[in-house]
Amino acid sequence: MSTTSFGNGGDPGFDSFNNAASSISTAAIVSIVVSVIATIAIVIAIIYCLKRTGDAIPKYAQAQLTIGGNNSNNQGNINPLQAYETDMAKATMERFISDIAREQPTRFSANELTQCTQNFQKVLGSGGFGVVYKGEFPNGIQVAVKVLKENVSKRVEEQFMAEVSTMCRTYHINLVRLYGFCFDTSMRALVYEYMEQGSLDDLLFQKQNNKGNQSIIPWDKLQEIAIGTARGISYLHEECQKRIIHYDIKPGNVLLDPKLSPKVADFGLAMLCNRDSTHVVMSGCRGTPGYAAPELWTPYPVTYKCDVYSFGMLLFEIVGRRRNHVAELSGTSQEWLPRWAYERFEKGELNEMLAVVGVTAEEDKVTAERMVKVALWCVQYLPNTRPMMSSVVRMLEGGVKIDEPPNPFAHLQDDFGFDLNTMSSSTKSDSRLLQSENSQSEIHVPITI
Ligand SMILES: Nc1ncnc2c1ncn2[C@@H]1O[C@H](COP(=O)(O)OP(=O)(O)OP(=O)(O)O)[C@@H](O)[C@H]1O
Ligand SMILES: [Mg+2]
Numbered sequence: 001m002s003t004t005s006f007g008n009g010g011d012p013g014f015d016s017f018n019n020a021a022s023s024i025s026t027a028a029i030v031s032i033v034v035s036v037i038a039t040i041a042i043v044i045a046i047i048y049c050l051k052r053t054g055d056a057i058p059k060y061a062q063a064q065l066t067i068g069g070n071n072s073n074n075q076g077n078i079n080p081l082q083a084y085e086t087d088m089a090k091a092t093m094e095r096f097i098s099d100i101a102r103e104q105p106t107r108f109s110a111n112e113l114t115q116c117t118q119n120f121q122k123v124l125g126s127g128g129f130g131v132v133y134k135g136e137f138p139n140g141i142q143v144a145v146k147v148l149k150e151n152v153s154k155r156v157e158e159q160f161m162a163e164v165s166t167m168c169r170t171y172h173i174n175l176v177r178l179y180g181f182c183f184d185t186s187m188r189a190l191v192y193e194y195m196e197q198g199s200l201d202d203l204l205f206q207k208q209n210n211k212g213n214q215s216i217i218p219w220d221k222l223q224e225i226a227i228g229t230a231r232g233i234s235y236l237h238e239e240c241q242k243r244i245i246h247y248d249i250k251p252g253n254v255l256l257d258p259k260l261s262p263k264v265a266d267f268g269l270a271m272l273c274n275r276d277s278t279h280v281v282m283s284g285c286r287g288t289p290g291y292a293a294p295e296l297w298t299p300y301p302v303t304y305k306c307d308v309y310s311f312g313m314l315l316f317e318i319v320g321r322r323r324n325h326v327a328e329l330s331g332t333s334q335e336w337l338p339r340w341a342y343e344r345f346e347k348g349e350l351n352e353m354l355a356v357v358g359v360t361a362e363e364d365k366v367t368a369e370r371m372v373k374v375a376l377w378c379v380q381y382l383p384n385t386r387p388m389m390s391s392v393v394r395m396l397e398g399g400v401k402i403d404e405p406p407n408p409f410a411h412l413q414d415d416f417g418f419d420l421n422t423m424s425s426s427t428k429s430d431s432r433l434l435q436s437e438n439s440q441s442e443i444h445v446p447i448t449i
Contacts, residue, residue, distance in 0.1 A: 092116075092137075105161075105168035106180030110187040117145055125199075127252065128288075129269055134194065142194035143179060147187060157183055164190070167268035170240055174232030176255055176265040195255035195263060200225060200314075203260075204251055204321055217260075217321075219364040225262045226318050226371060227396045229254050232264035233311055234389035237304045244268050245303075249310035250291040251317060290324055295383060305383035311392065312378025316341060319371050320357045338379055339409055341372050346407070370398060376405035 092112045114120065116135040124132040130148040137143065164181045171177060177193040197203070203217060229249075236244040246253075247270040255265045287296050293309035295302050316324055320337045329335040333343060334356070344353040350369055354360075359368040374395045380386045385406070387395070394400050 105164050105178065106191070108180055108182045108189075108191060110182055110184040110189075113145055113147075113182055113187070113189055113191070116143065120145075120147070127266075128248075129266070130189075135191070142196075144192045144194045146190045146192065148189060160188070163268060166242060166244075170236070170244065170268065172232055172235040172239075173261075174228045174263055175235065175267060176263045178268075192265070193263075195265070196258045197256035197260060199252050199265075200229075200254035200256060200262065200318075201251035203256060204317060205323060219359065219361070219367070221260055222318050222321075223367050223371070223396075225254070225256070225260065226315055227393060228262040229264060229314070230311060230389055230393045230396055232262070232267075233307055234393050236264070236267050237307065237389050243304060245270065246307045246310075247296075248287050248291075249307050249314060250288050251314055252288075254314070293383070294381060303383055305386045308378050308386040308389060308392065309380075309383075311389070312375045312386075313338065315371055315375035315378065319354075319359070319368050319375070322357065338375070342376055342407060342409060345372060345376065345405075367398075370402065371396065373402045373405055376408055377402070379408045380406065381408055381411045 092108065108116075113135065116137055117133045118135075120133045122134040124134050124144055126132065130146050133145045133147065135143045135145045160181070160183055164178070167178045168180070176195060178190060179193065180191045182189040182191070233246065233249065236246060244267050246264065246267050248266060249264070253265045254262050256262055287293075287306070287310065291310040291313045293302075293306035296306055313324055316337045319341075322337065324337045326335060326337075333340050341350070341353055344350045350372060351365065354365055354368050359365055374392055377385075377387050377395075378392065391400075395402050
């Protein structure tokens with residue numbers, strides 16, 4: 001009698017069917033697991049990439065894109081003009097953030113700058129190139145808008161944009177960042193990062209005069225400001241793809257952040273030149289009297305060493321916490337600080353000068369003496385004798401021995417045909433070089449942009 005079996009009953013056909021079915025289901029499970037893992041991996045990769053993209057946008061540009069801030073609850077009350085302006089501001093902001101991420105300068109219209117400065121309401125100051133206004137973008141980024149004078153903006157658009165692009169791509173912790181520009185028929189302007197604590201000039205001189213708080217700047221902070229400024233200039237001279245000569249180093253062009261860290265402002269405003277070309281013959285005068293190197297006032301070639309000279313002058317002012325030339329001290333050895341410092345240094349009596357300018361703590365005297373020596377090297381009459389800025393940084397940091405500086409004013413006794421005395425009491429003979437305590441008259445060549 002035959003029996004019916006529900007098992008595989010030893011049927012080889014059924015066995016192989018069963019085996020095939022189980023290997024198919026294993027394959028299916030494996031492929032499901034693989035695809036789940038792959039999907040998770042892809043999702044993680046996408047999240048990672050998005051995060052990287054986000055990180056590429058600097059912190060200051062990551063603020064929320066809320067136009068009008070608290071207005072979001074009042075959307076229903078916005079009139080068509082407000083809505084249009086809001087849209088425009090939002091578009092400007094998005095373009096600005098994307099340009100920054102791509103390291104491109106943002107081009108602003110005159111209208112956009114009018115909005116961000118609230119119709120150029122708050123003046124931060126003015127100088128040889130134009131007036132500087134405070135502005136703020138809708139996401140809270142504060143900016144300084146320098147509206148260039150009519151006569152300084154004759155350059156054609158392409159040249160202007162090429163130079164501005166270079167300036168925008170020049171970043172260093174000790175350089176003021178340029179965000180963008182405006183090149184409209186009605187306006188040429190540069191948009192900079194806003195520096196909350198104003199200029200070193202204010203810190204050293206104005207505040208001292210008006211509020212008497214000069215003594216609150218600790219000496220080590222002043223030393224840090226000197227080193228940071230030197231690093232910024234060294235970057236412009238030695239590390240940029242194209243060497244940038246500043247031509248106007250002075251305390252007014254050293255701006256300070258909330259921690260009083262220094263950033264050099266206005267680099268690139270003057271002529272840009274290739275690093276290979278070490279000489280630029282200039283047809284006019286440039287810079288600020290009292291800081292400009294002697295060769296800037298002669299028809300001879302000018303090199304990047306003119307910035308080293310100006311930095312030396314700035315260094316004397318930091319040590320002295322006073323302007324180099326003080327008319328009220330006329331007729332005394334203290335009238336022109338650099339020469340007074342050299343006279344004391346030469347006689348081994350620098351301490352006497354340091355005591356007069358308020359450097360009394362023993363450890364401060366050591367750094368102050370070092371700064372005076374570096375300053376004396378920087379203001380050497382012959383440009384080749386002045387050090388490179390990278391050496392200046394090392395000397396200020398104290399890592400290297402500083403040789404005795406030669407007399408930078410020896411030529412004043414010789415007949416070099418150029419009288420540096422014009423920087424002190426006998427300025428009457430050449431009013432271009434006079435820098436009085438209260439009036440900082442400036443002479444600029446017709447500017448390049
Ligand atoms: N980025 C900035 N952030 C904050 N304040 C600024 C900024 N740029 C300039 N200022 C302010 O505006 C003032 C004028 O600056 P401006 O560069 O026009 O003149 P200057 O530095 O005195 O002379 P120069 O034209 O030779 O550079 C500065 O002293 C400073 O107080
Ligand atoms: Mg300036």
